[in-house]
Every structure is written in structure tokens, then in C-alpha cells.
Amino acid sequence: MDLSAPLTPGGNAAFHNFHNDFAHIIHPNQRRRLALAEIDKVPFGxxxxxxxxxxxxxxxxxxxxxxxxxxxxxxxxxxxxxxxxxxxxxxxxxxxxxxxxxxxxxxxxxxxxxxxxxxxxxxxxxxxxxxxxxxxxxxxxxxxxxxxxxxxxxxxxxxxxxxxxxxxxxxxxxxxxxxxxxxxxxxxxxxxxxxxxxxxxxxxxxxxxxxxxxxxxxxxxxxxxxxxxxxxxxxxxxxxxxxxxxxxxxxxxxxxxxxxxxxRFTFDVALDAEKANADIRIFIDAEIALEQIDAFQRDSTNRLGLESQIQSQVRGVDNLIQPRGSWAxxxxxxxxxxxxxxxxxxxxxxxxxxxxxxxxxxxxxxxxxxxxxxxxxxxxxxxxxxxxxxxxxxxxxxxxxxxxxxxxxxxxxxxxxxxxxxxxxxxxxxxxxxxxxxxxxxxxxxxxxxxxxxxxxxxxxxxxxxxxxxxxxxxxxxxxxxxxxxxxxxxxxxxxxxxxxxxxxxxxxxxxxxxxxxxxxxxxxxxxxxxxxxxxxxxxxxxxxxxxTNRSSDTRGSRERFMARLSWASHPRGRRVGEQHEKGIMSINDSRGREARSKANTQDSSASDSSTGRILRRSSQPRSDYERRGKMEDADISLQDMDYMGHLFSQ
Missing domain, CATH: 1.20.1250.20 (MFS general substrate transporter like domains)
Structure with missing residues (x-):
């Protein structure tokens, strides 16, 4: 099964389709980061x-x-x-x-x-x-x-x-x-x-x-x-x-x-099935999820079953992080x-x-x-x-x-x-x-x-x-x-x-x-x-x-740290990110993330070694647990905080 994002129509000399440049990136949050970083990287012209x-x-x-x-x-x-x-x-x-x-x-x-x-x-x-x-x-x-x-x-x-x-x-x-x-x-x-x-x-x-x-x-x-x-x-x-x-x-x-x-509308509002994948990033560790999917790629039947199971579980908590727009x-x-x-x-x-x-x-x-x-x-x-x-x-x-x-x-x-x-x-x-x-x-x-x-x-x-x-x-x-x-x-x-x-x-x-x-x-x-x-x-x-100040008192510093993490993803406008960039995904998490994973592995040691069981059990953990681990800053980088408000604070 193709895990890349579907291509979106449109694009001309005045408005480039940045989403499609990174549609082949499997991980939705990583795809969002790369596309927004590409927008910021293009020199004025x-x-x-x-x-x-x-x-x-x-x-x-x-x-x-x-x-x-x-x-x-x-x-x-x-x-x-x-x-x-x-x-x-x-x-x-x-x-x-x-x-x-x-x-x-x-x-x-x-x-x-x-x-x-x-x-x-x-x-x-x-x-x-x-x-x-x-x-x-x-x-x-x-x-x-x-x-x-x-x-x-x-x-x-x-x-x-x-x-x-x-x-x-x-x-x-x-x-x-x-x-x-x-x-x-x-x-x-x-x-x-x-x-x-x-x-x-x-x-x-x-x-x-x-x-x-x-x-x-x-x-x-x-x-x-x-x-x-x-x-x-x-x-x-x-x-x-x-x-x-x-x-x-x-x-x-x-x-x-x-x-x-x-x-930003494509990533933040109109994601549908991709939004379910994005929610996995909130409730489970991204590296572990990617490792499990990579492992099952060698067995298409098991891989399909794992993905289907993850999707069905995550749909129950879809939109917890950013609710779908409605009058209510x-x-x-x-x-x-x-x-x-x-x-x-x-x-x-x-x-x-x-x-x-x-x-x-x-x-x-x-x-x-x-x-x-x-x-x-x-x-x-x-x-x-x-x-x-x-x-x-x-x-x-x-x-x-x-x-x-x-x-x-x-x-x-x-x-x-x-x-x-x-x-x-x-x-x-x-x-x-x-x-x-x-x-x-x-x-x-x-x-x-x-x-x-x-x-x-x-x-x-x-x-x-x-x-x-x-x-x-x-x-x-x-x-x-x-x-x-x-x-x-x-x-x-x-x-x-x-x-x-x-x-x-x-x-x-x-x-x-x-x-x-x-x-x-x-x-x-x-x-x-x-x-x-x-x-x-x-x-x-x-x-x-x-x-x-909802999430960080130093928004400008957070934005700079975020951009520093993406320095390995530099590439010419419009060029698809290659294999070397996809491998670089695994190096994004900082020491806080590794520390959190270590704690999570300790908590899960009494459970089954089954990959599917571990993923489904973690998806049911309260959101607050992962906020305490600092996972929210990595997984749900708010556009308002990072791109907009940080820019305003610098004035």
C-alpha cells in the first residue's frame, strides 16, 4: 500500500504547490514540517x-x-x-x-x-x-x-x-x-x-x-x-x-x-485520512511507529493488517489536537x-x-x-x-x-x-x-x-x-x-x-x-x-x-531550534527529498524525546512484545502523559505560535 500523500491539484508561476513536493514523505507531520520549511527557505524573487x-x-x-x-x-x-x-x-x-x-x-x-x-x-x-x-x-x-x-x-x-x-x-x-x-x-x-x-x-x-x-x-x-x-x-x-x-x-x-x-490548510484542516496518521504521532513515539511499519514492509499481509488496525484505533481520537472546524x-x-x-x-x-x-x-x-x-x-x-x-x-x-x-x-x-x-x-x-x-x-x-x-x-x-x-x-x-x-x-x-x-x-x-x-x-x-x-x-x-504564552514563553527561540533541526533537509525548490532525507527523520528527536521513550519502554516492559499490542496500548494513554514528556512541542508545532506569533514577538 502506498503510504505517501495524494497529490493536490493546482500550481502556477505565482503560487507553487509545495504540498506535492513532499507528498512522497510517509510521515504526515514530517511532510508538513518540510513543506513549511521549504516555503521559508525560498529566497525573495x-x-x-x-x-x-x-x-x-x-x-x-x-x-x-x-x-x-x-x-x-x-x-x-x-x-x-x-x-x-x-x-x-x-x-x-x-x-x-x-x-x-x-x-x-x-x-x-x-x-x-x-x-x-x-x-x-x-x-x-x-x-x-x-x-x-x-x-x-x-x-x-x-x-x-x-x-x-x-x-x-x-x-x-x-x-x-x-x-x-x-x-x-x-x-x-x-x-x-x-x-x-x-x-x-x-x-x-x-x-x-x-x-x-x-x-x-x-x-x-x-x-x-x-x-x-x-x-x-x-x-x-x-x-x-x-x-x-x-x-x-x-x-x-x-x-x-x-x-x-x-x-x-x-x-x-x-x-x-x-x-x-x-x-497550511492542506496540513492543518483538510487531512482526513492523513490526520489519523498524524494523530499517531501524538499518542505513540514516531520512531517506534516508523520502525514497526518498516519491519512489516517485508511482509505485505502483516503490514496491511497493522496499518488497518492503527487507522481504526486512531480514528476514535481523531481531531483531539486540532478539532475540525464547526459552529459548535x-x-x-x-x-x-x-x-x-x-x-x-x-x-x-x-x-x-x-x-x-x-x-x-x-x-x-x-x-x-x-x-x-x-x-x-x-x-x-x-x-x-x-x-x-x-x-x-x-x-x-x-x-x-x-x-x-x-x-x-x-x-x-x-x-x-x-x-x-x-x-x-x-x-x-x-x-x-x-x-x-x-x-x-x-x-x-x-x-x-x-x-x-x-x-x-x-x-x-x-x-x-x-x-x-x-x-x-x-x-x-x-x-x-x-x-x-x-x-x-x-x-x-x-x-x-x-x-x-x-x-x-x-x-x-x-x-x-x-x-x-x-x-x-x-x-x-x-x-x-x-x-x-x-x-x-x-x-x-x-x-x-x-x-x-500557551505553550512557550520563548517562541522565537523555539522557532530557531525548530529550524536548526531541519537544517539537514536543505534542497532546491521543487526537488523531491531523497532517500537521505527520509533517513534523517530518525535523527530529529532530541535528548528529551529519547528520555521519554526510555521511560515509555520501562512502563511497557510488562506487556506483550507484540508491536501491534504496544502501539494500540499507547494510543489509549491520556494526552497529558505525553505533554509531560514534552512530545507535544515536537508533534504539534502550532502554526500560530511558531510561524505567526514568534514573528510578531520579534518586532
Missing amino acids: WYHVRAVAVAGAGFFADSYDFISINLAIQLIGIAFWQDDGGTIPPHLQSAIRSATSGGAFIGMIAFGWLADVLGRKRIYGIELIILIFATLGQSLSSPSPVVTMSGLLIFGRVIMGLGLGGDYPMSAVITAEFAPTRWRGRMMAAVFSLQGFGQLAAALVALVTTVAFRKSFSAAKSFPECTGACQIAADRSWRIIIGFGMLPAIFALYYRLTIPETP DFFKYFKNYRNGSVLFATMSSWFLLDFAFYGLALNNSVELEVLGFASGSDVFRVLLATSLGNLILVCAGGLPGYLLSALFMDTLGRRFIQIGGFASLTVIFLIIGFGYSSFDKVSLIALYILAQLFFNFGPNATTFLYPAELFPTRYRSTCHGLSAACGKLGAVIIQVFSEPLLMKGVKPGCQGSACSPFLGHMMQIFAACMFCGTRQTLEVLSGEMALG
Whole structure:
């Protein structure tokens, strides 16, 4: 009988199938160690760049949409709302802008849960298909006697939000589970930084489109006068701007559909029969088990009987070490105060962040008007100023913040970046809030740019990373989806309430801060959210310390000792481990393990010499006996402790 693991499908230039490289290794825990060590050993190169680009395509589309819709709404108003002066009514603008966040809220929870139930591979790519068709549908929409344009746009953006929302937990978890330990923070931050490039692309596409239709737009002095050729140009422009957002998703779709299952999900959740073999490692000594199997290899009948007997006994204790994911186990796990407090902290900190972040992003057109980037003598100059304003703010504040996060995430650490970001934003919003009426445009622009910088070189990046690093494999995607969904809930709430508040007291022909008298008070509210976010950050950090001390107070040292044990397994990427490596399995156990075996042999001396009897008797021993022997650290090396938490402690 072949004891090697079955091969798993998938694998491409962006995501290598590490599981299949070691499928011939008989021992499942050893197979897991070798595969994860191989991931950590691969030097940074184009493989990682491609993985970041493929995983970040959804974030590119996400931020592209949120920036482009601000200009597109102006153009849609010109094309379809000429009876209202070429402007969409405020309540419809609010509904159109918040529809994507509403759909994303559902998509984050649904896709996060499905990825833990069905696996990452079976789900990854579906969210891009939804995104592509929803974007295409929006760009081709036109009203009819029975369906209004606002209804079509809201419906299309809710569907698009499902795809965008599903991309958050999927890309975060897949990147985390494929990334080397030493590059994980930077790779995940780099994936998230593609939001900055999406914002840049949106500003550039809007700028190019505006310039391309300059002649038509210049013929009208104001939006109500933009009719005929000007109105046709506006209709074409918004369709181009919205439709361009699906191109990155199309390019990334092949790589996502052909991705292999992540090694950590394969080993930790979807093992089935292999999990039974893995449980043997907990209840019996690995060396003795392998010796017995090797001995019976010379007698196929006896070997088959022994294996069948072991399998049947171990299935009774299957999943003792890592329970199979279920709603009952989910509530049991998070009923624990330490685990539940960490989930609450990641959810609430993301809610507080997005309440302020999207409060600014979704009302971008109002802020540009206050900053003086939305005025001109004709329609062309108004649209040009809006496009240039977006471009300047993205290049000066947003994009540098994303890049700084990607560069320093693994050197400064999540703790410093998140606490520093929340604290800096608290100060900035307090300054803007209480000095709003006394600042000139240059000062407001500088403060706004600083706010964008510390959003992205701060909690906007770290709230994305933390949920992918703090939870066990079987619930990692679900918890990331729940945390991200709370952020989108904050975005919906602020959008619903901010639109009427920002328009309160606005007079026609206003300039500067008079275009939004309540903006200063909204900044004060944001400052309170940022201060509360700082407190939630401390809860996250206390939660990770609690989780990290479950088994070892020196996680980093444990990880180094673990890697030292695997030094004999060094080999080029993709090459099967040879006979010499399989022989090396016997040398992994340290002196503590040999001491434990000696005690076990003494305890078993009164029993039968039969190999089968010894194995079955040991499998019934309590788990605590083997914990006292120190076998748990060797057999059940926790991904959360070794790969994730140890990495965080080093910051």
C-alpha cells in the first residue's frame, strides 16, 4: 500500500504547490514540517512578486472603484440628471457610494466562512468573476421606463461589493499561508499597498478621459449647460472610467483559478485520512511507529493488517489536537476570554478605522471642493481640477503611506505602526477639527496629506494583517472576514450620516471651508474614533501575548531550534527529498524525546512484545502523559505560535 500523500491539484508561476513536493514523505507531520520549511527557505524573487500582484488585483480594483466613483458620479449626473441641474440628488449619491460597502459586508462574511469550510483553492477566483461581470454590467447600464439609472447602479455596485468583499479574507489568508515567515509582513503589506496604485490609476484614467473629451466639455460653462455633445462625452467618460477597473481582475483570474491549495490548510484542516496518521504521532513515539511499519514492509499481509488496525484505533481520537472546524467548536473556541477578546479587538479596531477612513474617502468630492480642487470657469476645468486634486493627494500622501508600510512592516513591527498611526491621526484630526475655520487652503491640504499618510502607514495596513496572523488555520479566513466586515459596517454608517451633515448650511457659490461648515466637527468625531482605536490596539497586543504564552514563553527561540533541526533537509525548490532525507527523520528527536521513550519502554516492559499490542496500548494513554514528556512541542508545532506569533514577538 502506498503510504505517501495524494497529490493536490493546482500550481502556477505565482503560487507553487509545495504540498506535492513532499507528498512522497510517509510521515504526515514530517511532510508538513518540510513543506513549511521549504516555503521559508525560498529566497525573495519574482515568484513572490507575482504572488503579490495576483493577490493584490482585488485591492487594486477596490480602491480604484472608491476613487473613480467620485468623478464618475459627477459625469453620471450630467448624463442622466439634467432635470436636477446635472447633479445627482444627495440622498442618491449617498446610496450609490455606500452600496459597494454594503455588498462588501456580505461578501467578506460569506467568502471568509466558505474559504474555511471548502478550502482556499475552491473559492479563490470566484470573487473576481463576480467583480468582472458586475463592473461590466455597470459600465453598460442604461435606464428604462421600468428601471431607473440609480436603481441599476445601486444593484450593480452591491453585486460588485460581494466580489470586492470576498477578496479581503481570501487574499489576506492565502498570502499569509504562502509567504515565508521573514517576508510575511512585507508581502501582505505589499498586497494591500496595491490599493494605492488603484487610487493612482483611477486618478490617471479620469485625467486622461477628461483631457480626451476636452473640446466637448469646454463648450459648457456649468453642469446644467452640459447638453448635446458635452452630455454624450460625459456618458462615454463615466463608462470608460468604471469599466477600466475590471482589467486587472481579468489578468489575475487565470492565476487565481489555477492556484494550489495552501500548504497550511492542506496540513492543518483538510487531512482526513492523513490526520489519523498524524494523530499517531501524538499518542505513540514516531520512531517506534516508523520502525514497526518498516519491519512489516517485508511482509505485505502483516503490514496491511497493522496499518488497518492503527487507522481504526486512531480514528476514535481523531481531531483531539486540532478539532475540525464547526459552529459548535467555533463558539467554544471564542467563548474563551482570551480568544474572544482578540476577535473583538480586531473587529472593533477595523470598525473605528474605516468609520474615519471611508468617511473621508467616500466624501472625496466635498473635501476636494473645500481644498480648492473643484472649481473652474467651465465643465472641463472643473473635471480637470477634480482629477488633478485626486492625483496630487494620492501621490503626496496615500501612495507613500502604502509603500512605507510595505517597506517597514517587518522592521518596525505591527505594534509600532498601528499605535503610532492611530495616535498621529488623533492629533491631526483634533488640529483640523478645532482649527478648521482658521486654516487657509495650504494648511488644510498639508494636514489632509498627513492624514492620508498615517492612515496607510498605520492602522489601514495593520488591521488588514492582524486577523490573518492571530487565529488558527481552521477559522483564520472566517475571522478575517468578520473583522473586515465590521470595517465596512463603519463605512456604511458614516456614509449614511455624513452626507446630510456635510451639506448642512452650504450656500450656492460657496468657496473653501464654507462649502462644508460641519466638516470640522466631523473631524473631531474622527479624532475620538482614532483615540478609541489606540485602546483597541493594546487589547490586540495583550491578546497575542496571551495566545503566544500557551505553550512557550520563548517562541522565537523555539522557532530557531525548530529550524536548526531541519537544517539537514536543505534542497532546491521543487526537488523531491531523497532517500537521505527520509533517513534523517530518525535523527530529529532530541535528548528529551529519547528520555521519554526510555521511560515509555520501562512502563511497557510488562506487556506483550507484540508491536501491534504496544502501539494500540499507547494510543489509549491520556494526552497529558505525553505533554509531560514534552512530545507535544515536537508533534504539534502550532502554526500560530511558531510561524505567526514568534514573528510578531520579534518586532
